[in-house]
Amino acid sequence: MAKVVDESKLLRIKEASIELVVQKGYGGASISAIAHQAGVAVGYLYRFYDSKYALVSDLLDDKIKNIAGQLEAMMPKCSTILQLITLLVNYFFELALHQPHHMRFIYTLINDYRFSISIDQHQRIHSLCRQLLHIGKETREIAPTYTEEEIYLMTVIYPVQFINVRFKALFCTQVLSETDKERVVSLCMGALKGASL
Amino acid sequence: MAKVVDESKLLRIKEASIELVVQKGYGGASISAIAHQAGVAVGYLYRFYDSKYALVSDLLDDKIKNIAGQLEAMMPKCSTILQLITLLVNYFFELALHQPHHMRFIYTLINDYRFSISIDQHQRIHSLCRQLLHIGKETREIAPTYTEEEIYLMTVIYPVQFINVRFKALFCTQVLSETDKERVVSLCMGALKGASL
Amino acid sequence: MAKVVDESKLLRIKEASIELVVQKGYGGASISAIAHQAGVAVGYLYRFYDSKYALVSDLLDDKIKNIAGQLEAMMPKCSTILQLITLLVNYFFELALHQPHHMRFIYTLINDYRFSISIDQHQRIHSLCRQLLHIGKETREIAPTYTEEEIYLMTVIYPVQFINVRFKALFCTQVLSETDKERVVSLCMGALKGASL
Amino acid sequence: MAKVVDESKLLRIKEASIELVVQKGYGGASISAIAHQAGVAVGYLYRFYDSKYALVSDLLDDKIKNIAGQLEAMMPKCSTILQLITLLVNYFFELALHQPHHMRFIYTLINDYRFSISIDQHQRIHSLCRQLLHIGKETREIAPTYTEEEIYLMTVIYPVQFINVRFKALFCTQVLSETDKERVVSLCMGALKGASL
DNA sequence: TATGAATGAGACTTCATTCAT
DNA sequence: CATGAATGAAGTCTCATTCAT
Structure with a gap:
């Protein structure tokens, strides 16, 4: 059950990251903007990825x-x-x-x-x-x-x-x-x- | 009397910019690193270009x-x-x-x-x-x-x-x-x- | 769960700003000096004000x-x-x-x-x-x-x-x-x- | 003779300083802008005044x-x-x-x-x-x-x-x-x- | 577990001042 | 004398990351 929630959050993080990197470039896509657009807390993001670089790298x-x-x-x-x-x-x-x-x-x-x-x-x-x-x-x-x-x-x-x-x-x-x-x-x-x- | 702009310095700035943008990307190539590599003061860059963006843009x-x-x-x-x-x-x-x-x-x-x-x-x-x-x-x-x-x-x-x-x-x-x-x-x-x- | 904005910090920022503007003038009151005197991080000021100008303007x-x-x-x-x-x-x-x-x-x-x-x-x-x-x-x-x-x-x-x-x-x-x-x-x-x- | 030239230059420096301090404030009136408006070189200004502060102070x-x-x-x-x-x-x-x-x-x-x-x-x-x-x-x-x-x-x-x-x-x-x-x-x-x- | 307040290193940029010419 | 190219310290602001709650 909790897993399902997590998966959807992770998905939203991924989508938000892609969208913002495309719109604003890697440098312009801030973690807080990504977290905001994904509707999660900044800190939550770091449960899955060690860094912004790791996040984008993983998506690529x-x-x-x-x-x-x-x-x-x-x-x-x-x-x-x-x-x-x-x-x-x-x-x-x-x-x-x-x-x-x-x-x-x-x-x-x-x-x-x-x-x-x-x-x-x-x-x-x-x-x-x-x-x-x-x-x-x-x-x-x-x-x-x-x-x-x-x-x-x-x-x-x-x-x-x-x-x-x-x-x-x-x-x-x-x-x-x-x-x-x-x-x-x-x-x-x-x-x-x-x-x- | 009036000092002449040192063309070689401008050239060095251009070369350093290109080299560092290539090595570290636009975001990673800091103005201070460019100035250091070109052997000029940070402020000197701004005699020729209004901004880092203008510098790289012009080179491109x-x-x-x-x-x-x-x-x-x-x-x-x-x-x-x-x-x-x-x-x-x-x-x-x-x-x-x-x-x-x-x-x-x-x-x-x-x-x-x-x-x-x-x-x-x-x-x-x-x-x-x-x-x-x-x-x-x-x-x-x-x-x-x-x-x-x-x-x-x-x-x-x-x-x-x-x-x-x-x-x-x-x-x-x-x-x-x-x-x-x-x-x-x-x-x-x-x-x-x-x-x- | 969510942390609350520390009102006392904001107050300290305001007091420090007023004090330093008075002592050193607007130009002389640097953000880092204000932050230091208020006992907060430089970046923290920008959670409340978009710029140094906005901060002082708002206080006035x-x-x-x-x-x-x-x-x-x-x-x-x-x-x-x-x-x-x-x-x-x-x-x-x-x-x-x-x-x-x-x-x-x-x-x-x-x-x-x-x-x-x-x-x-x-x-x-x-x-x-x-x-x-x-x-x-x-x-x-x-x-x-x-x-x-x-x-x-x-x-x-x-x-x-x-x-x-x-x-x-x-x-x-x-x-x-x-x-x-x-x-x-x-x-x-x-x-x-x-x-x- | 040479004195006359100097006096006129000094006058222009004074006028330019006052005008620019009024228009842009003390901080906003840069020495180079003052020199430019007065039609003299930046260095020339320092023959009469030890610093920007001394210049404005003297005018006041x-x-x-x-x-x-x-x-x-x-x-x-x-x-x-x-x-x-x-x-x-x-x-x-x-x-x-x-x-x-x-x-x-x-x-x-x-x-x-x-x-x-x-x-x-x-x-x-x-x-x-x-x-x-x-x-x-x-x-x-x-x-x-x-x-x-x-x-x-x-x-x-x-x-x-x-x-x-x-x-x-x-x-x-x-x-x-x-x-x-x-x-x-x-x-x-x-x-x-x-x-x- | 999940949050977001708080941090601070580091980026870009400005400009008073100097000094070789 | 006069110049203005060159300097670099210091300023404002951003944002990835952390951690107490």
């Missing part, structure tokens, strides 16, 4: 875990890179649609020097990229010169950057559409296939 | 100006996207080689919610992307479905992200090589050409 | 409110200016006797360009002066040429200045006495009655 | 000297308090009209704990008040109970406060007129004559 790790988990779950269902990328891009677009804060959260922190992907998650992603590369080279969807780096950049970084360039409305103020999704998939596929110079 | 703007300037200078010399992307990627690699801090600086701040590209620079970049798109569609190097967004993402964001994934040694600990450069160009070209789904 | 407003409140309370009890001025001068002398710092505080800030009486308090005082003027002209205690300005200057400014000239011991080092009080009342009455030139 | 002393000088010059020409007060109030009104900054300057600093009238000037003023008191008691224009304190408060402080209440437009937005001057003189005379309680 969660998000990365989800992405890796998605890829891992998709892997056995797909036999081509196209299928996999389609599913993954779909996942990112769904995230952007239903939890835009979470998408911005990833985008905000993924390049921040202070936060880095944990070794565990990094290894999972590394392994996934290796598998993708292996499949892609078999199916000739990925040019032989490319490595895990390109897989990572095109399947994770590119969709995230695309979505956030759109969020920022740098070039286009339209909301994300099915066509955009297709364009992202198409560009990824073209990219990995390589150019016939 | 400089970097963006350089990139836009490079592209603008290259444009008249090239008739194909391949040539242009080759030159641009070359520019980014040179920057990464000779001024790695500056490259990391761009990477660190380009996605930071607190800093945004000034309207002037944004318009320049927008216009450049439009021209690139126009040329590319003429030469059939760019798929007809793509827009300025994709140009920007693949010619600016992708090279920057590639270099920084390498800096972080996420997948590969080798230093940037000529081969890497070719791989970046090749991937860009393939990406913009589009996939024949 | 309080004092002005008290004076206006005194006058308002006295008004219905008196039918002559003499009675009113006697009570008011008495109030100022009591303040000077029991809370000399507070009296000096008013004196220090009342002419400071940075601080001004709030509109609310100004209107109260204006209205009070108008009433006094009305009564005084009925009872012929105030010369017909005088206006609210003279009322204000003689009933508020003069007693405050008298007390503070004494505090400064410019001409006399005696402590304030009953005779002084009578002299102030007498001078005010004479002043407002006007001279038969 | 000048103003007080002028007032004392005026009174001293008037004294032999007058045989009644009325004549003296008329001349003195006239002097204050002329100052307010032609050099309002200077009048505000006196007003701003006269109550400031940091600045006090120098012993020399204080003694001059004390002596003048004594003489005035003596004359007034002879001519029966000043009530026998009053002392130098009342003389000082009514002949110096009151006119200054009157003018500044008007400057602040607390009760009246009219500019100072001949009638106002008469009212001030009349009130002073009435005040010093005392009330027949």
